[in-house]
Amino acid sequence: MPFLLRVELPDVPGSLGRLAGAIGEAGGDIEAIEIVEKRHDGTAVDDVLLEIAPGTMPDSVVSAVNGLDGVVVVWISRYAAGGNLFLDLEAVEELTADPEGALDRLIDLLPVTFRADWAVRVSKADGIVYTTEAAPSDLTWLPIERAEPIDTDDENTVACAARLNKTEVVVIGRRGGPDFLDSEIARLGHLVGLAMSITRGAKAHAH
Secondary structure (H helix, E strand, O other): OEEEEEEEEEOOOOHHHHHHHHHHHOOEEEEEEEEEEEOOOOEEEEEEEEEEOOOOOHHHHHHHHHOOOOOEEEEEEEOOOOOOOOOHHHHHHHHHHOHHHHHHHHHHHHHHHOOOOEEEEEEOOOEEEEEOOOOOOOOOOOOOOOOEEEOOOOOOEEEEEEEOOOOEEEEEEEEOOOOOOHHHHHHHHHHHHHHHHHHHHHHHHHO
16 A cells, blocks of 8 residues: 655765665555755655555554654655656646646646645635635635745644735645645745746637
């Protein structure tokens, strides 16, 4: 079964090798690794997609990884999104394939791209315009200028939002965390901006 493991580890040569060795000994098989954030304090945050052998408990992988010097498991979760990490570039390719539907398609893609549970497009005038399954139905428009974390009524959910245009925002949420990293919030703002540019380009071309 595929799992997604987020780890904090020293950003030095050999760290990934030690990580892979510990995961392998605990019964996990690494499928892909994506660097989420490099920090100024000499650490990095990586997402590791791994397959865990039948009969192996995820806890044993977590214990093995946490046993490494300087390595901390931020979280582990089942990962059913097709078994491969969905990179920002692939999301942009999908948006450009259908520029006129880019804003709705963006909402479909955000939960996979950010390992989130849901995404929503909210309009100042009309409320929720487009949503994925499992999203709250009571979200309202927020007067934000840039991508930033936001509070929700559900204390078990962390969320962040980005401004799409003057009258719409995009919100994504995770149940049970972890908090969105600064780099993820920046990526959200970047992707939302790209989706708007793609849509504007399609409208201009149509005229």
